[in-house]
Each structure stands twice: as C-alpha cells, then as structure tokens.
Amino acid sequence: xxxxxxxxxxxxxxxxxxxxxxxxxxxxxxxxxxxxxxxxxxxxxxxxxxxxxxxxxxxxxxxxxxxxxxxxxxxxxxxxxxxxxxxxxxxxxxxxxxxxxxxxxxxxxxxxxxxxxxxxxxxxxxxxxxxxxxxxxxxxxxxxxxxxxxxxxxxxxxxxxxxxxxxxxxxxxxxxxxxxxx
Numbered sequence: 001x002x003x004x005x006x007x008x009x010x011x012x013x014x015x016x017x018x019x020x021x022x023x024x025x026x027x028x029x030x031x032x033x034x035x036x037x038x039x040x041x042x043x044x045x046x047x048x049x050x051x052x053x054x055x056x057x058x059x060x061x062x063x064x065x066x067x068x069x070x071x072x073x074x075x076x077x078x079x080x081x082x083x084x085x086x087x088x089x090x091x092x093x094x095x096x097x098x099x100x101x102x103x104x105x106x107x108x109x110x111x112x113x114x115x116x117x118x119x120x121x122x123x124x125x126x127x128x129x130x131x132x133x134x135x136x137x138x139x140x141x142x143x144x145x146x147x148x149x150x151x152x153x154x155x156x157x158x159x160x161x162x163x164x165x166x167x168x169x170x171x172x173x174x175x176x177x178x179x180x181x182x
Contacts, residue, residue, distance in 0.1 A: 053091055053175035059154070060084065060099045063171035066154040067101045070167060073121055074114040076105045086181045089173035097176040101169045111160035115144035118158065122148040 064081065071078045084099035108114065119129035127150040134143045141162040148156040155170045 053094060053096055054172055056097050056099075056174040056176040056181065059171040059174040063099050063101055063154040063169045066156060067103070067167070067169040069121075070118060070156055070158075070169070071103070073117040074108075074110070076108050076114070076165065078105060079103055084171075086178045088178050091173040094175075095177075096173040097178045097181055098173050099171040099181075103167045105165040105167075107163065108160060108165035111144055111162065111165060112142070114160050114165065115146055115158070118146060118148065118156070122150075122156070126150060127153070 063084070067081070082101055082103055084101050087098045087100060089096050089098040115131055119131050123129050127148045129146065129148045131144060131146040134145070136143060143159060143161040146158050146160075152172065154172065156168065157170075158165065158167045160166075
C-alpha cells in the first residue's frame with residue numbers, strides 16, 4: 001500500500017514533488033517542440049524570401065557591356081552607343097524598369113559568321129543560344145534570327161541578313177520607376 005502524500009509523510013511529498021517536476025519538464029519540452037514546428041511551418045508556407053531587385057544603374061551598365069561585347073564579335077559598320085528604350089517590367093510581382101538597347105547596321109558583312117560567333121561566344125559563357133535560319137528567296141535572302149538567354153543576365157537577340165543586322169540587348173528588371181529614366 002502506498003502512502004497518502006497528503007497525510008504529511010515527507011518522503012511521499014518529496015516523491016510527488018519530483019513527479020510534478022518531471023511532468024513540468026516534459027510539458028515544457030513538448031511546448032518547445034510544438035513552437036519550433038509552428039515556426040518552421042509558417043516559414044515554409046511563406047516560401048523563400050524574394051531576392052532583392054538590382055539597381056537600375058547596375059543593370060543598365062551590364063546591358064551596355066553585353067552590347068559592346070556582341071559588337072566586338074564581328075567587324076561591322078557599327079553605330080555609336082544608342083540611348084536605351086525604357087520599359088516597364090516586373091520581377092517576382094514587383095514593378096520595375098528595364099532598358100533595351102538596339103543597334104542597326106545596313107548592308108552587314110557576313111551575317112552567317114556574325115550569327116555563329118554570337119551563339120558560340122555566349123554558349124561558352126553558360127548562356128542558352130538559339131538560332132533559326134530562314135532561307136528566303138528574292139531580295140531578303142537568308143535571315144538568321146538568334147536569341148541568347150541566361151537567368152540573372154541581360155538577354156540578347158538579333159536578326160541578321162544581307163540587307164540589315166538588328167541587335168537588341170534587354171537588361172534585367174531593376175528596382176525603379178520607368179518615368180524616372182525617360
């Protein structure tokens with residue numbers, strides 16, 4: 001027969017107090033585990049934090065470097081650096097600004113060589129390059145359309161034929177209002 005802890009036996013009271021302390025510790029441990037689980041679940045439900053958008057000056061400068069790099073791949077009668085078109089864009093649901101540079105060359109030399117050089121150059125740098133060839137008839141002749149893409153980098157596209165070469169570079173989307181750059 002066990003002693004009644006309320007009868008005043010000190011050893012029974014100590015035993016009861018010990019069991020209460022163990023129950024309190026176990027309850028606290030369960031509370032901590034449940035709390036941490038909730039924090040983890042809420043964090044996962046929100047997803048990873050969205051990356052910060054780049055600064056407009058940085059993406060514009062990177063687009064200019066890309067344009068100049070593409071122009072150095074082929075000897076053409078390249079014009080000077082154009083003013084960019086300023087566009088609205090969005091990244092991860094946030095509105096921003098994007099810069100598009102376009103250069104035109106009339107009567108380009110060796111459009112097929114230009115197309116091949118651009119694709120090979122950027123593929124070596126980890127970009128995805130796609131080229132389509134339209135072997136047209138008449139004055140248009142053969143047209144090479146190409147795109148060069150990589151995440152978190154300017155995108156390049158071109159149309160090159162015997163009569164004209166158009167080269168475009170689109171910057172990444174940056175934090176900012178397009179109206180501030182027009």
